[in-house]
Amino acid sequence: MNDEHQFLESYSLSDYERPSVTTDIVVFRLRTEESDNYRQDSKSKLSLLLIRRGGHPFKDCWALPGGFLNPGETIEDCALREVEEETSLKPASLLSIGLFSEPDRDPRGWIISNAFVSVLGAEKVSFKAGDDAKEAKWFDVSFETENSDSVLTLCSGEIKLSAVLNEEKSSFGMTSYKIADSGGIAFDHAKIIAKALTALRTAARDFEMIFDFLPEKFTLTELQNVQETVMNISVLPANFRRKIAGYVEETDEYTQGAGHRPAKLYRRK
Amino acid sequence: MNDEHQFLESYSLSDYERPSVTTDIVVFRLRTEESDNYRQDSKSKLSLLLIRRGGHPFKDCWALPGGFLNPGETIEDCALREVEEETSLKPASLLSIGLFSEPDRDPRGWIISNAFVSVLGAEKVSFKAGDDAKEAKWFDVSFETENSDSVLTLCSGEIKLSAVLNEEKSSFGMTSYKIADSGGIAFDHAKIIAKALTALRTAARDFEMIFDFLPEKFTLTELQNVQETVMNISVLPANFRRKIAGYVEETDEYTQGAGHRPAKLYRRK
DNA sequence: CAAATAGTGTCTCTAAGACAATATCAC
DNA sequence: GTGATATTGTCTTAGAGACACTATTTG
Helix, strand or coil: CCHHHHHHHHCCCCCCCCCEEEEEEEEEEEEEECCCCCCCCCEEEEEEEEEECCCCCCCCCEECCEEECCCCCCHHHHHHHHHHHHHCCCCCEEEEEEEECCCCCCCCCCEEEEEEEEECCCCCCCCCCCCCCCEEEEEEEEEEEECCEEEEEEEECCEEEEEEEEEEECHHHCEEEEEEECCCECCCHHHHHHHHHHHHHHHHHCCCCHHHHCCCEECHHHHHHHHHHHHCCCCCHHHHHHHHHHHEEEEEEECCCCCCCCCEEEEEC | CCHHHHHHHHCCCCCCCCCEEEEEEEEEEEEEECCCCCCCCCEEEEEEEEEECCCCCCCCCEECCEEECCCCCCHHHHHHHHHHHHHCCCCCEEEEEEEECCCCCCCCCCEEEEEEEEECCCCCCCCCCCCCCCEEEEEEEEEEEECCEEEEEEEECCEEEEEEEEEEECHHHCEEEEEEECCCECCCHHHHHHHHHHHHHHHHHCCCCHHHHCCCEECHHHHHHHHHHHHCCCCCHHHHHHHHHHHEEEEEEECCCCCCCCCEEEEEC
């Protein structure tokens, strides 16, 4: 038995107190709003998934999907597993937005959480019928910042959650948020959602994940709508097409039956 | 005793297996190389701090500074504390670059680590005389990527560590690295250093942290040298000055005795 | 004065934004 | 034909990069 082997045998990590580690995932998706005009294309809204908590703490409040990190898996595995458990869909992309580790962030004890942004494509979304009778809903997102005060509003039918956050600039040009009013959103999840939206919008600026919201083949107008919806901006079609040109390639298919001129379908390059 | 209170009393996290959580910090600093020409300004090199491991595992290998997360502190607190313990200096900035959670990344067991980039200013750097007799050194950094193969070389005097990594594009435009040859660097630290360099260079592109390498007052040429050194590029002074103009403000002080025309000192705006 | 850095002016080229004009389909 | 989107062209403007030139100090 060599020196290192001997050491590892006798080594014990149990002397140190350890936190529980979880993931929280901000799952984004575009919700299509049907148009009443047969000519007009349908508009879409950015929405995210929240789950109504069945037990304490924050009983009956809305919270992000997530769960405990299991031995043998990476934190990314854990995040993917949790999204699949909730939606029975594999997210197209996953981005870590940091470890939330305030000691008092969870009343149950020392629980730190790595938060992720993930994007679900335009396919049919179904909720798994879990035995835990969890209620899950998609909430339309609105997030407006004015003079470093931000208001996050999440709407799903009659339910409306409205949180207020203070923006804080930190080094390396990162912005973090402090909760002024959680708006009834569980734990520090309002803060996580705010950071997720910032990350999502930054990524959307250089087309990093806008493809993930769409099927494999799409029109340039659909792609433009994704960017506009996610970033809450408006751009001119001619300019969008010039900028996106290098990121896509043509197919030889066209849309049809849309009530107006057909559009060529493109694919991500 | 209300419902929620009752629940919290009886709640136990001990049923779940928990990982140990640590931080690893890539501490960067500019090392000034004195010029032999009295006229010429001194050049600088990007360097980072490594510590020689005194015990198993990876005994006598070089590793990043870091340590265990303590109860009651955030992961950022922990990172700052560890940097101060090693260098007795407060870093100017701190940026999280992700949680490294491969189950087999540490032979001692289930230990996950949140990595950080931090920058130390140009002040005198001293190593604390610890009773643990740890050996710490600044290593000059070279990091070249060619066709998604990267070579990381760290030099400190006679010591030369050379690691090979494979670049992997993931969603959201993030790049991660897989270690092909650790070059004798402990644990997965070569991977962490590669990611840190990527983050540092990205930040340097829009001047996010280049000020942190310098004292409060500096010349524009010094600032330009920081960006060039960190990003391993070369830019024309006239163009740099135009781009940086909005980020700095003049003082009424000048350099003197430099062997050539004095330069106005600026301050971050 | 020679060598080095400090600092300014300007030309070109590219990319972004604004806007105008034309094309094509469903009804 | 009408009303919607699809698609292309071009003008203007802002910014990056390249380069030339002048200024100022120390030894």
